[in-house]
Amino acid sequence: MAPSHPDRPTLVQRLRAAGCVYAEDEADLLIAAADSPTTLADLVDRRIAGRPLEHLLGWAEFCGRRVAVDPGVFVPRARTALLVAAAAAAAAVAGPAPAVLDLCCGSGAAALVLHDRLAPRWLAAADLDPAAVACARRNLAPLGVPVYQGDLFAPVPPRWRGRLDLVVANAPYVPSGAVQLMPPEARLYEAPMALDGGADGLAVLRRVAGAAAQWLAPGGHLAVETSAGQVDPLCAALVAAGLEPTVVSDEDLEATAVTARRPG
CATH class of the missing domain: 3.40.50.150 (Vaccinia Virus protein VP39)
Structure with a gap:
């Protein structure tokens, strides 16, 4: 799904209210990861509940690479x-x-x-x-x-x-x-x-x-x-x-x- 998804403004607002500093970027990533409106709603709900974004996406960006990250596994940090x-x-x-x-x-x-x-x-x-x-x-x-x-x-x-x-x-x-x-x-x-x-x-x-x-x-x-x-x-x-x-x-x-x- 493209970042122009009709629900994007609402998603950004919800993520920002939940304390997500990069709400716009996170909304775009979650939209791109979802294959249906139901999946998107579930991903957003779990992110708002505190799940790490990387565990929801299944990957983290590290030193310019996408690294698969499974639930429960330490997420590589930028530092x-x-x-x-x-x-x-x-x-x-x-x-x-x-x-x-x-x-x-x-x-x-x-x-x-x-x-x-x-x-x-x-x-x-x-x-x-x-x-x-x-x-x-x-x-x-x-x-x-x-x-x-x-x-x-x-x-x-x-x-x-x-x-x-x-x-x-x-x-x-x-x-x-x-x-x-x-x-x-x-x-x-x-x-x-x-x-x-x-x-x-x-x-x-x-x-x-x-x-x-x-x-x-x-x-x-x-x-x-x-x-x-x-x-x-x-x-x-x-x-x-x-x-x-x-x-x-x-x-x-x-x-x-x-x-x-x-x-x-």
Whole structure:
């Protein structure tokens, strides 16, 4: 359906009243996604009730790509573009055709973009959440990228231990006490394990840091997303794990990423 759909003004008004900041854009996307007036009415009602737009559409736009996103799966955020850019820049230092692992991959969005930017000799993704793994497999199967289910590095083939040039991890980093302060569409409709980072938000990231040095090749890099307020303790954990951290930030995206190199 075209944006000139006769119900569009009413839909925009309803979405705006429900708090949708980009009501006009959302109305156009919902109109385009609906194959009948009944379907459109259902989509709009569910959006007004708080369902994430991306779950209703079945996809999210990330770094210029449409990434399939199933209900319950973490929706890739615009700010994570900084993590992907920092990871790609770090991997370039290792030379052409790096070996890359996307941990806590969610929908596989980061792996999709890194596949295009790096032309890796080996690329894989992993997540603990079965729904995320199924979604990532749907996104990455056309590229021949395997997606493993399990806790962090546990399901990764052991032959890659000490041979990875890049590990990128958009691990959960929201402190447990702050999850309830997140927008309802995140805390109610995304998997808690994709959001909750423990008491100070760094529980999972500390585990990633502690294990990464064993999986990275000498000169390889770990790249993670975090918040500005968590940089100091995270960098301390990376240094304790034998890695050399560098902080990257982007005020426009309100994003912070840390890359950490394994010496040698």
